[in-house]
Amino acid sequence: MRIPRCATGEKRSTQLGRAFYARDPQTVGKELLGKVLVHVDGTCRRAVRVVETEAYGGTEDLASHARFGPTRRAAIMFGPPGVSYVYLIYGISHCFNAVTGEEGLASAVLFRAGEPLEGCLHATTGPGNLCRALGIRRGTHNGVDLSGGRIFIEEAPPPQERILSSPRVNVAFAGSWAEKPWRYTLSGNRFVSRPWPSGGRPL
DNA sequence: CCAAGGATTGGC
DNA sequence: CCAATCCTTGGA
Numbered sequence: 001m002r003i004p005r006c007a008t009g010e011k012r013s014t015q016l017g018r019a020f021y022a023r024d025p026q027t028v029g030k031e032l033l034g035k036v037l038v039h040v041d042g043t044c045r046r047a048v049r050v051v052e053t054e055a056y057g058g059t060e061d062l063a064s065h066a067r068f069g070p071t072r073r074a075a076i077m078f079g080p081p082g083v084s085y086v087y088l089i090y091g092i093s094h095c096f097n098a099v100t101g102e103e104g105l106a107s108a109v110l111f112r113a114g115e116p117l118e119g120c121l122h123a124t125t126g127p128g129n130l131c132r133a134l135g136i137r138r139g140t141h142n143g144v145d146l147s148g149g150r151i152f153i154e155e156a157p158p159p160q161e162r163i164l165s166s167p168r169v170n171v172a173f174a175g176s177w178a179e180k181p182w183r184y185t186l187s188g189n190r191f192v193s194r195p196w197p198s199g200g201r202p203l
Numbered sequence: 204c205c206a207a208g209g210a211t212t213g214g215c
Numbered sequence: 216c217c218a219a220t221c222c223t224t225g226g227a
Contacts, residue, residue: 054210063210065223073223091220093211110210128211138222170210193211 014155017147021081025055025100025107029184032098034159037114039134040150046134048114048124049156051189054168055182056097058106063174066106076143077106084151086131086142093128094137098146098153112169112183115191126193162187166197 016035021028030053038047056064058077065074065087076085077099085097085108101107114124114133122133131137136151146152165181172178185192 056210065210068224071224087210088220088222090209090211091222095210097210112210126211168210173209 015147016153016155018080018082020153021098021100021146022102023100025057025109026182028098028100029053029055029109029182030163030165032109032111032153033163033184033186034161035156036117036154037111037134038152038154039136041135044119044135046119047117047154048120048130048134049117050111050114050153051186052111052113052192053184054110054112055100055184056108056110056168058101061174061180062177063168063171063180064106064108066108070106074106077108079103082146084136084141084144084146086136086138088138089128093126094131095127096131096134096136096141113185113191113193115189125191159186161189164197169193169195 032050032053035050036047037050058066059069061067066077070078073087079099080103081100083099085099087095089095095110097108097110099108110127111130112127114130116124120133123129124133144151164185164187166183167179167181168183185197
């Protein structure tokens, strides 16, 4: 099925290309806030405004799946940027990431929450819920190209809200790496997940 | 092969 | 607070 587009091709030109992702995950994580994450599934278009992300690094980042090196699961994080990394966590929830940085060095941005815009029939707060609402799952969407495919990011006006950075969620096992303020949220947005960012410093 | 544990969620 | 649920990883 072809993706319908308007006569001017305007929609298509707002999709972010590979160059956007080919930077460090902290920069990409912050810049993703306020942009629109879209999944076109047949005739159904599901979309959210991104309100919460987290940055994950390579082998040095003890909170990252890349900490064991390019294992079967994490190898995709070492690949080219602008590709999806979807995994199942706790046997229950799918988590959607965008691979960032240069090929050969692992990093990614986890999408943790969004504001429902189109076609969402479930909650969009929390990484597992976000995947369910967008219809994204590991079996069919791991390793797909995010520039030119059915899942992509659309450009949007800069967010009015302040951007907060705070420690990442549920990575206490990572020692001092748990303290890195690599969780990014739109201040005051009601779709941001728990725990609420406290002591997050304004950027 | 086996044991341990996790980038979560929802219910009590 | 805690169990659900299964995939991934490291080690024997």
